[in-house]
Amino acid sequence: MIAQLDAHLDLLGVDGNYGRIWSPSDTNALFATAYQGLRDTGRRPGEVVSLRTQCVERDGEDWALVYDNHKKGRLRRRLPITAATAWIIQAWQVRRAGIDLPQCAEGWLFPAARESSGTGHLTTIRLSQALRHADAGVPAPASGSASTYQVRSVAVPFGNCIEPSNIKAGGKACPIRFQCAGCGFCRPDPSYLRAIEDHVRTLKADRETAVALGADDFVVRNLSDQADAYRQVAATMCDKLAALTDEERSEVEEASATLRKLRAAAAVPVAFTGKAAW
Numbered sequence: 120m121i122a123q124l125d126a127h128l129d130l131l132g133v134d135g136n137y138g139r140i141w142s143p144s145d146t147n148a149l150f151a152t153a154y155q156g157l158r159d160t161g162r163r164p165g166e167v168v169s170l171r172t173q174c175v176e177r178d179g180e181d182w183a184l185v186y187d188n189h190k191k192g193r194l195r196r197r198l199p200i201t202a203a204t205a206w207i208i209q210a211w212q213v214r215r216a217g218i219d220l221p222q223c224a225e226g227w228l229f230p231a232a233r234e235s236s237g238t239g240h241l242t243t244i245r246l247s248q249a250l251r252h253a254d255a256g257v258p259a260p261a262s263g264s265a266s267t268y269q270v271r272s273v274a275v276p277f278g279n280c281i282e283p284s285n286i287k288a289g290g291k292a293c294p295i296r297f298q299c300a301g302c303g304f305c306r307p308d309p310s311y312l313r314a315i316e317d318h319v320r321t322l323k324a325d326r327e328t329a330v331a332l333g334a335d336d337f338v339v340r341n342l343s344d345q346a347d348a349y350r351q352v353a354a355t356m357c358d359k360l361a362a363l364t365d366e367e368r369s370e371v372e373e374a375s376a377t378l379r380k381l382r383a384a385a386a387v388p389v390a391f392t393g394k395a396a397w
């Protein structure tokens with residue numbers, strides 16, 4: 120989906136001028152920047168559309184995005200971003216400064232088109248509409264939905280990755296060589312619980328083989344550490360499932376069973392390959 124949207128950045132928002140006031144190129148620049156902000160930062164749509172004009176900060180070589188986490192009421196959170204993402208936002212800041220905006224839009228990076236707008240900034244609904252148009256039939260994110268999460272993550276062994284640079288590269292640029300079990304950007308999926316437990320057993324068997332072969336210590340240690348990390352992932356998942364109500368747990372189990380059936384029908388591999396294979 121990300122590849123599809125990236126290939127059609129020039130189509131974002133061109134189904135109509137923003138509020139029938141802006142030029143087509145300004146409209147496209149607004150939505151292309153908002154989409155890239157969503158893609159590169161992993162923030163929720165509501166957090167992206169409500170970014171402030173001065174939302175990029177620089178500290179030496181490091182860049183950060185300042186945003187409000189409305190859901191948890193945590194304002195002015197700082198998120199490290201790449202220089203490339205900072206430049207995309209800065210280019211929009213320059214362009215935005217030359218657009219005639221309503222007073223209510225003052226201070227918002229992605230301004231509302233009209234004075235009558237309640238929020239003063241772009242809405243998640245309008246952003247979602249623009250992405251759907253450019254996506255040409257591929258399901259695009261709706262505000263706060265599960266599909267939004269999919270846009271902000273890529274599949275990795277046993278779950279999803281929310282690391283921004285890896286998402287941007289469609290899952291092909293893990294900065295730490297897909298060591299997902301020990302990575303804070305990994306979001307394990309409970310539908311893989313049994314597969315994770317199988318994987319722990321496989322790692323332990325591989326460890327014994329490595330010992331029998333007289334492999335170097337680092338090989339044995341690595342297999343042990345991976346088994347421990349995956350065992351911890353499975354244990355955390357079991358604890359979280361146990362903390363749910365019976366109804367919630369049964370919903371998760373039902374959804375997990377459906378996902379497993381779909382994966383089996385699609386012949387999706389379940390063996391860990393060390394790479395994001397699905």
Ligand code: SF4
Pocket residue numbers: 275279280281282285293294295296297298299300302303304305306395
């Ligand atoms: S290790 Fe896995 S979760 Fe972490 S950044 Fe790499 S692909 Fe993403």
